[in-house]
Amino acid sequence: MKDCIIIGKGPAGLSAALYVRRAGFTPLVIGRDSGALGQSHRIENYFGLEQPISGDELFRRGLAQVERLGIEVISDEVVSVRETNGFRVSTAAGRIASARTILLATGKSRNLPKNFNAQEFLGRGVSQCAQCDGFLMRNRALAVIGSGDHAVAELSHLRQLTDNLTLFTNGETITTDRFPKNLPIVTERITELYANDLGMLGGIRTEHEDYPIEGAFLAQGIASGSDFAIRIGAIMDGENIRVDRNYQTNVPGLFAAGDCIGGILQISKAVSDGAIAGLSINEYLRSLPESKE
Numbered sequence: 001m002k003d004c005i006i007i008g009k010g011p012a013g014l015s016a017a018l019y020v021r022r023a024g025f026t027p028l029v030i031g032r033d034s035g036a037l038g039q040s041h042r043i044e045n046y047f048g049l050e051q052p053i054s055g056d057e058l059f060r061r062g063l064a065q066v067e068r069l070g071i072e073v074i075s076d077e078v079v080s081v082r083e084t085n086g087f088r089v090s091t092a093a094g095r096i097a098s099a100r101t102i103l104l105a106t107g108k109s110r111n112l113p114k115n116f117n118a119q120e121f122l123g124r125g126v127s128q129c130a131q132c133d134g135f136l137m138r139n140r141a142l143a144v145i146g147s148g149d150h151a152v153a154e155l156s157h158l159r160q161l162t163d164n165l166t167l168f169t170n171g172e173t174i175t176t177d178r179f180p181k182n183l184p185i186v187t188e189r190i191t192e193l194y195a196n197d198l199g200m201l202g203g204i205r206t207e208h209e210d211y212p213i214e215g216a217f218l219a220q221g222i223a224s225g226s227d228f229a230i231r232i233g234a235i236m237d238g239e240n241i242r243v244d245r246n247y248q249t250n251v252p253g254l255f256a257a258g259d260c261i262g263g264i265l266q267i268s269k270a271v272s273d274g275a276i277a278g279l280s281i282n283e284y285l286r287s288l289p290e291s292k293e
């Protein structure tokens with residue numbers, strides 16, 4: 001079992017990894033890509049940059065720095081995090097890893113889909129968490145909205161609860177071959193969600209057809225830190241994960257840092273968050289009974 005799994009290899013995740021490793025613990029970093037840095041073409045407001053550099057270059061340097069310390073960094077997408085005597089993480093590539101602590105450093109949360117009225121039905125038949133709300137909608141006509149591994153993870157949970165399950169890609173290209181072969185798939189863009197007589201979700205409308213659906217699970221893009229946090233029972237502040245002054249959530253051993261906890265969305269703040277979270281994780285690990293034996 002690892003001391004800490006850090007999800008995200010941006011400034012917050014890599015900064016935390018340095019502090020955890022230098023205290024003698026073994027972090028494992030799992031990150032899909034270069035995150036927000038990969039979209040920044042020119043950075044000039046971060047400390048120590050004599051000349052502006054690209055986000056890709058800053059990312060490369062951060063990665064080289066942690067790898068020089070022997071920290072294991074895996075390029076993969078995390079699809080689920082479970083709390084089981086510590087935490088268990090599964091990835092899109094089929095890896096499973098366990099750790100005593102988790103740091104969510106997954107960057108800014110995904111927004112709700114913009115091309116239809118998902119927000120209007122949140123809590124009234126639309127959910128962002130199959131594991132949290134699926135059971136309440138068992139044996140009904142359910143939909144998963146998404147096209148990648150995040151959607152696969154939601155589907156695999158819901159398949160145990162209903163035989164009436166449809167995937168809506170909302171016009172996105174399917175990015176995985178892991179969807180079940182016999183699954184009904186609607187590839188048109190969604191134009192609208194509509195209500196039933198009780199004001200709950202009654203169905204999904206695309207340009208050419210109406211589909212009666214009683215429960216829809218949003219899973220576009222990749223699972224974000226807030227998706228994992230919500231599933232484990234962490235308290236949120238809107239889209240942001242709520243943490244205390246040690247960057248720990250209300251779930252012991254579950255920490256969060258960087259853009260996913262809100263505040264100013266800047267590299268300097270993400271690096272600082274990562275450092276403080278890393279130090280807090282070290283303290284937490286030292287306080288565990290097995291560390292004192």
Ligand SMILES: Cc1cc2nc3c(=O)[nH]c(=O)nc-3n(C[C@H](O)[C@H](O)[C@H](O)COP(=O)(O)OP(=O)(O)OC[C@H]3O[C@@H](n4cnc5c(N)ncnc54)[C@H](O)[C@@H]3O)c2cc1C
Nearest residue numbers: 008009010011012032033035036078107258259265266267
């Ligand atoms: C276009 C643009 C320009 C910017 N310019 C500047 C600037 O000039 N100066 C400045 O200070 N800030 C700038 N920023 C903001 C800055 O890039 C962010 O504040 C900073 O990168 C946040 O760091 P982070 O570690 O919290 O998240 P990110 O850097 O976004 O890293 C998130 C990490 O989490 C990973 N991840 C997410 N979900 C999963 C999952 N399910 N499984 C595995 N990995 C996952 C991502 O792949 C990535 O590795 C800019 C941002 C953008 C978008």
